[in-house]
Amino acid sequence: MIRTVVCEKEGCSGNTFFIETDNNNLKLTCKNCGSQYEVDISYYDFIMLSNCSKCNNDTFKIFRDLDKEGVYVKCAECGSTPEKVYIDSDGIQVSYDIKLLSDIKEVMYLIEQRVCNLEMRLQDLERGQSTIEESLAYVNKYLIDKV
Template structure:
């Protein structure tokens, strides 16, 4: 369920905010009364900037998704989201494509490690199979004599 975040100050029911990302938290400042609210967004792989990615507006309506635990912002003029800056594992600002490429490389490395582990286990099983076959051959030879 998605809900619009509304200012909680008595006498104010504003739902338009100026946003700033600070230390893994999204700082919302009410456009009408300047009340400030903080929301944890450290689980995102990006930072939201203070302006719209299309029109440059700095005022947003902010929504919270209660089921998926997420915050979403929409420009009050054009409905677009705010600009996003992606941060890689070293803390360097990168493009979305560079972040995606880095994630794919990391995932491929994990797959390679799993394949390597499987190959080692298969080699162990093959050696065990050979040992069992040799043992059965010796048992058969002594049983037939």
């Protein structure tokens, strides 16, 4: 279930916030009264900037997914998401395209390793089959010689 975050201060029912990413937390500041809240966003691999990616607005509506414990942020003016800066595996800020390319390279490397492991196992099986065939040939020759 997704719920809109509303300011908890008594007498304030604001649902638009200024946002700021600090370490692994999203700092929310109520536009109406200035109350501040923090939301853990350590599960995301990006940092949200404090302005809209389309209209450059700085106020947002915040939504919490109670089932998945996720946070969704939408611009209060146009409904777009805030600008995002992605962090690669080395902790360097990169664009989404570069992060996606890096993730694809990592997956390709893992696939290559698995294929290599399968090739080695296949070679072992082939060697085992050759040994079995040679053994059967000796047994067959032994049986023919004894009869």
